[in-house]
Amino acid sequence: MGNQAPALILIRHAAPVQDPNVPPPQWPLSEEGRAAARALAARLKHLAPAAAVSSPEIKALETMRILTEGLGLEVETDPAFAELHRPNWPFSNTATFEARVVRLLENPHLSIEGAEPAGEAAARFSEGLFRHAARPLMVGTHGTILAAYLGLQTGRHDAELWKSLRLPEALVLDAESRLIERISAPVDHD
Numbered sequence: 422m423g424n425q426a427p428a429l430i431l432i433r434h435a436a437p438v439q440d441p442n443v444p445p446p447q448w449p450l451s452e453e454g455r456a457a458a459r460a461l462a463a464r465l466k467h468l469a470p471a472a473a474v475s476s477p478e479i480k481a482l483e484t485m486r487i488l489t490e491g492l493g494l495e496v497e498t499d500p501a502f503a504e505l506h507r508p509n510w511p512f513s514n515t516a517t518f519e520a521r522v523v524r525l526l527e528n529p530h531l532s533i534e535g536a537e538p539a540g541e542a543a544a545r546f547s548e549g550l551f552r553h554a555a556r557p558l559m560v561g562t563h564g565t566i567l568a569a570y571l572g573l574q575t576g577r578h579d580a581e582l583w584k585s586l587r588l589p590e591a592l593v594l595d596a597e598s599r600l601i602e603r604i605s606a607p608v609d610h611d
Contacts, residue, residue: 475561485561501549509535
């Protein structure tokens with residue numbers, strides 16, 4: 422990180438239990454996800470967040486509660502940080518889902534198959550950041566809206582960042598919303 426002070430610590434949630442019979446916002450973390458969140462928490466303590474806010478979706482909120490244990494922070498919820506809305510997308514195979522997300526991120530002003538346009542989701546996320554002024558601010562969120570927000574900041578509307586995000590991962594940004602560090606849980610090589 423060098424001399425750059427963190428302003429935002431954007432957290433992609435840990436791995437959930439995926440259940441095609443349950444809407445994704447209601448998916449809890451898996452045991453592996455909880456373990457990865459605990460491992461990531463140890464790597465983030467030095468960032469000393471001043472406040473924490475989360476998407477109200479269970480997987481993001483559970484991740485944030487694990488990350489803030491022992492930091493003396495209460496995790497607020499804010500729907501601005503919920504995942505990009507895609508109510509008409511059926512639960513599908515990974516390749517179909519990834520193709521839809523790529524189309525969304527590369528066409529930020531279009532609704533793809535009834536989904537919230539990526540540009541609108543990014544604006545919602547940005548407005549949420551303005552409502553929470555404390556810095557450094559730790560934000561629990563999701564991969565697609567995180568990539569959409571960073572695309573808005575950089576003008577790059579490609580899906581490469583989204584494809585590279587880990588579950589969980591922290592993206593640390595400076596006061597100008599420039600990415601200064603990516604931190605993920607160590608990979609267990611048993």
